[in-house]
Amino acid sequence: MSSLTKRTFKIDIPSELGYEKIAIAAVVVVAQKMGFAPERIESLKTAIGEAVTNAIEHGNQLDVEARVLIELVVQPQSLTIEVIDQGQRSIPDLPARRLARDDCRGWGLDWIQKFMDEVTVKATPGCNQISMIAYLNQKS
Secondary structure, three states, X not given: OOOOOOEEEEEEEEOOOOOHHHHHHHHHHHHHHHOOOHXXXXXXXXXXXXHHHHHHHHHOOOOOXXXXXXXXXXXXXXXXXXXXXXXXXXXXXXXXXXXXXXXXXXXXXXXXXHHOOEEEEEEEOOXXXXXXXXXXOOOO
């Protein structure tokens, strides 16, 4: 991608598990074109997958009529990923605290924070938004 070009991609999906794969595939294509290292792309895949799955399951409560909007903003040295749901249940504040569980679930926000360079969450009535930024040549 041209180093002077800012590009924005928008994806709108129903709140049905499985459709998070569309967002993951888009991040892979964009990150490869930007020049992210393969191991970093794996981390980006995990982060976007967790964010979209959380939006589907928790924010929109698996309501297939509710939508999840994913926006990718490409800049010369960064990729910003926004995941916005319809906020039927509020997203927790950061830093996230995982409650003790017997299963392996509940690590999503922890992984997102680990794999992205910057993460912010915002919950307002009817809207949860998680913003994630990955910088080229940063942590993996």
